[in-house]
Amino acid sequence: MGSLECLEEKYPIIDSEFRQFCASHNILSVEDFLMQDLYALNIVAEQRSNPEKLKLGITQILDVMNNQHQPWLNGQELLENALLNKQSLSVGCDRINALLQGGLRKGRLTELVGPSSSGKTQICFQAASYAATHGIANVMFIDTGNSFSPKRIAQFVNKMSNHVIDQESLRRIMNKIVCHSVYDILSLLDILHQLEINLKHQNDFQVMMLIVDSLSSLITPVLGADGAHGHALLVQVGFMLKKIAYEHNIAVLVTNHMVASEGGSLKPALGERWKSIPHVRLHLSRDSSNNTSWMSILGHPSVATGVAVEFEMMCS
Amino acid sequence: METTSLSTSWNQLSRFGxxxxxxxLEKEESSRRITTSCADLDKVVGGGFRCNQVTEVGGVAGIGKTQLGIQLAVNVQIPADCGGLEGKAVYIDTEGSFMLERVLQIAQACVEDLHSSHRKMTPADFLDNIFYFRVCSYAEQTAVINYLETFVADHKDVKVVIIDSIAFHFRxxxxxxxxxxxxxxEIALKLMKLAQKFSLAVVLTNQVINKFADGSFHLTLALGDSWSHACTERIILFWKGSERYAYIDKSPSVRSASVSYCVTERGIRNSSSNCKLVKMM
Known part of the structure; x- marks a missing residue:
């Protein structure tokens, strides 16, 4: 919501005369209007020379504001929306899909937490490759550790397509995955903001999956530096990701690394304050001696915590 | 048609790089890698040390971390017509372990191996192209890493930045x-950005520590679990009997593998029976 001036084009009743009246009460923007005692304002308006017109203007602005909030939905409509727009995207591994009841759900924020070299990035590659191979829209990959390996993506794409693919289809598929390098949290917010604008205003621009690998490394330099500042940024990024996921039907996947806690055991780097933000939290671990990995549920809306699955990472 | 409209949408995001x-993929396939002079090691890391990424090399004292660092500082300068990058090196020495005599020896060996080149390089040329920074405290180290972006912007032919070791002043x-x-x-992200922005290789060495966990001591890299995520690729150097081995501990693009190598007078080379060295005590 902006200044009253920009409303004039659409609602001619909010003309300069009306705005002058408002300005005399320190009302310059729509927000200012919300903070006013409207009853008192109506009384003042009646004492002016043209009370009817001023009152109409006030009603008009209230009307505009009432239309600002999202419409309400009932459960049936929510379910229809979920079935229509919030499908699951396969991660290209049957066992993980079974664990997650289909895969990464559009509209949800999924977090992958695990120690170094536990295979977080590989799961991201795999999910991105499968989505690009079998889906229509694009995949956006935000890389903070220069670990995006196009060669590995090409390997996954080759493995996941049902038939041998030629160079031209490989090019077409790989052009659907777009990678951005980001090295600080403010740039991430910037890029998410730009993404939101593009999604809103361009109908030909579609994204089905957004990956941030890793979110925790962007937060580490600002966490605990000066009070709650880092936490505020973290929560802001979390909510922005969830908003984008819900409004544009995107499956969002972020990774989080692990650090030692006081007792010597490992805990997620993004801690208590982050914990409640993602819809789905998954823990990843790997036994490097025999190439087996485990994924277990730390939090999920409809799967019990602690359920785990063993799987093998796809090799080259 | 479809791809053009897509690419315009992406273009609006492209100011983010x-x-x-x-x-x-096309870029990666055409980019050259820095050879280690050890063909076996080159093979397991996918053809040499890759630009655009941060590689961490860890291992016990005397295993050859500094030797590998010096080898890379020399090899990055191999002329383009010999398959090299023809770049320059930044060497940040935090421990005071940079040995000039060793650089000269390795450069000499490199010159001899390049005899086919029509443009003759001398060992002195190699020394000329190594920019050396000595760092004596963690504040100095943080400062020099902050300065690197400016420095490399002025010296665009720098293709490798070696920090030997990253851990010393932080331990x-x-x-x-x-x-x-x-x-x-912060340092990790700065180095990542540097590697990507100037498409150069960043190589960090790290020390090992004895860590107590699960009721016993075992060796692990210094600087803790948070740091372990700070590199793109990690190579652990270790002893197996009297032979030196390199192990790919973390990599987004190649699979874990280990390979033997040896440190000779001429530098890092393939391990062969006649160059097994007696382990120094």
Whole structure:
């Protein structure tokens, strides 16, 4: 919501005369209007020379504001929306899909937490490759550790397509995955903001999956530096990701690394304050001696915590 | 048609430096890598040390971390017509372990191996192209890493930045551990950005420590679990009997593998029976 001036084009009743009246009460923007005692304002308006017109203007602005909030939905409509727009995207591994009841759900924020070299990035590659191979829209990959390996993506794409693919289809598929390098949290917010604008205003621009690998490394330099500042940024990024996921039907996947806690055991780097933000939290671990990995549920809306699955990472 | 309209949408995001996976694949396939002079080691890391990424090399004292660092500082200068990058090197020495005589020896051996080149390089040329920074405290180290972006912008032919070692000044005299984590996190991202922006290789060496966990001591890299995420690729150097081995501990693009190598007078080379050295005590 902006200044009253920009409303004039659409609602001619909010003309300069009306705005002058408002300005005399320190009302310059729509927000200012919300903070006013409207009853008192109506009384003042009646004492002016043209009370009817001023009152109409006030009603008009209230009307505009009432239309600002999202419409309400009932459960049936929510379910229809979920079935229509919030499908699951396969991660290209049957066992993980079974664990997650289909895969990464559009509209949800999924977090992958695990120690170094536990295979977080590989799961991201795999999910991105499968989505690009079998889906229509694009995949956006935000890389903070220069670990995006196009060669590995090409390997996954080759493995996941049902038939041998030629160079031209490989090019077409790989052009659907777009990678951005980001090295600080403010740039991430910037890029998410730009993404939101593009999604809103361009109908030909579609994204089905957004990956941030890793979110925790962007937060580490600002966490605990000066009070709650880092936490505020973290929560802001979390909510922005969830908003984008819900409004544009995107499956969002972020990774989080692990650090030692006081007792010597490992805990997620993004801690208590982050914990409640993602819809789905998954823990990843790997036994490097025999190439087996485990994924277990730390939090999920409809799967019990602690359920785990063993799987093998796809090799080259 | 479809692809053109797509690419215009992406273009609006491209001021953030976005690229599609296909563009990156083409770029990667055409980019050269820095050879280690050990063909076996080159093979397991996918053809040599890659630009655009941060590689961490860890191992016990005397295993050859500094030797590998010096070898890379020399090899990055191999002329383009011999398959090299023809770049320059930045060497940040935090421990004072940079040995000039060794650089000269390795450069000499490199010159001899390049005899086919029509443009003759001398060992002195190699020394000329190594920019050496000596660092004596963690504050100095943080400062020089901050300065690197400016320095490399002025010296665009720098293709490798070696920090030997990243850990030294951060291991002792540090009471404020959260501050250490923040500083290191910041350093990690700065180096990542440097590697990507100037498409150069960043190579960090790290020390090993004895860590007590699950009721026993075992060796692990210094600087903690948070730091372990700070590199793109990690190579652990270790002894197996009297032979030196390199192990790919973390990599987004190649699978874990180990390979033997040896340190000779001429530098890092393939391990063969006649060059097994007696382990120094």
């Amino acid at each position: 976005s690229q599609t996976a296909w563009e990156m 002792y005299h540090f009471d404020d551990m959260p501050l250490r984590t923040r500083l290191l996190g």
